[in-house]
Amino acid sequence: MRIAxxxxxxxxxxxxxxxxxxxxxxxxxxxxxxxxxxxLAVFLLLYASATIAASFTAPFFGRVPLSCFGDGSLQIQSPLYCALNRNFVTTEAKRAAEALSVAIDLEFPGTITLVLDANFPFLDGFPLLPHLSHDDGRKLDIAFYYRDEKGTPLNRAVRSPIGYFAFEEPAPGTQLPCAERDDLLTLRWNMGFLQGFFPAWMLDEARTGAALRWLALEGPEFGVERIFIEPHLAQRLGVVHPNVRFQGCRAARHDDHIHFQVTE
Ligand SMILES: [Zn+2]
Known part of the structure; x- marks a missing residue:
């Protein structure tokens, strides 16, 4: 039982x-x-070897790792994502993410764009929990950009240790598609108990809006076909586009990151 x-x-x-x-x-x-x-040491050695082997073999199955050691404009938020093999994407998704980071760096010099959960190295249809759709290499989550309490832009910094769960609460009067629902089976966790632990940094609307706008307008040239963010944030950032959609009330909240997917 314990083994299982x-x-x-x-x-x-x-x-x-x-x-x-x-x-x-x-x-x-x-x-x-x-x-x-x-x-434990035997397991860790085997696991580390398998992780290294995965980064060399996954490309034969259509996925490439996003590097955890990169120092360019696109970086992985935490080495944890690499250690857990959650940093694999299709070459097209990698190209789109890199182009996004270059565009943001051009507009806001020195900005590093951070990647969160991507996909596992192998097997289409194998979901990367809790993101059910991250199962084919074509999905990628991008962290928001932040400013500190004084309004100074922060670089390579997110409010929570893993980039998720520090939610931007909707302003009064904005669109709230899940307000009336109380689903039992849902991945829409509010993590209310955690919110007080995160620094009170503010969303950098300029850079986050620019990233969302780039994905919607320039992204299609790089295969970007669908982008998820909560409607209240799309509204606040002023981005209206058919590719910018709501993920539904049973999927994870998307007011702590931007999700995008590229074509096959
Ligand atoms: Zn996602």
């Missing part, structure tokens, strides 16, 4: 972690390793 639980958890979180865990157990059994710390 750990296997499922590691698979859901990292895709290849579950298999590495089983392989580690098998090796420990063969080698008659009983010490917990050694067994």
């Amino acid at each position: 639980l750990v296997f499922s958890l590691l698979t859901a979180l990292t895709q290849i972690g579950g298999v590495s865990y089983l392989a580690g157990r098998w090796l420990a059994h063969r080698g008659e390793i009983t010490r917990r710390s050694t067994r």
Whole structure:
């Protein structure tokens, strides 16, 4: 039971972690390793090797890793995303994200655009929880840009440690499509208890609006076909475009990041 639980958890979180865990157990059994710390080390070694191997083999299956060591205008928000194998996209999605970051850097010199969850390295249809749609390499989440309490633009900084869950609350009188609903089965978590822990930085409307506008207007040239953000933010940022849509009330909130998808 415990083995099944750990296997499922590691698979859901990292895709290849579950298999590495089983392989580690098998090796420990063969080698008659009983010490917990050694067994853990065996697993970590196997997992690290599998993670490195994934970045070389995934391109044969149509996905490339976004580099965790890049120092250009496009960077991954946390090394955690790479450590968990959540940084894989199609070459087209990578090209679109890079072009977006170059455009924002041109308009706001020195700005680094941060990437959050992408996709796992292998298997179409294998979702990257809790994002059910991130299952084919074509989806990518981009962090918002922020200003500090005094209004100074911040660089490479997000309000929560992983870039998610620090929600921009809607201003009174804006569009609230989920206000009347109380779904039991939903990934629309409000994380109210967390909100007080995040710094009170403000959304950088200029840069976030520019990114949203670029994805809507220039993005299609790079294959961008659908963008998700909460309607109240699209309204606040002044971007109206048929590609900018609402993800629905049962999907995760999109007032802490921008989601986009490219064509196949
Ligand atoms: Zn997404």
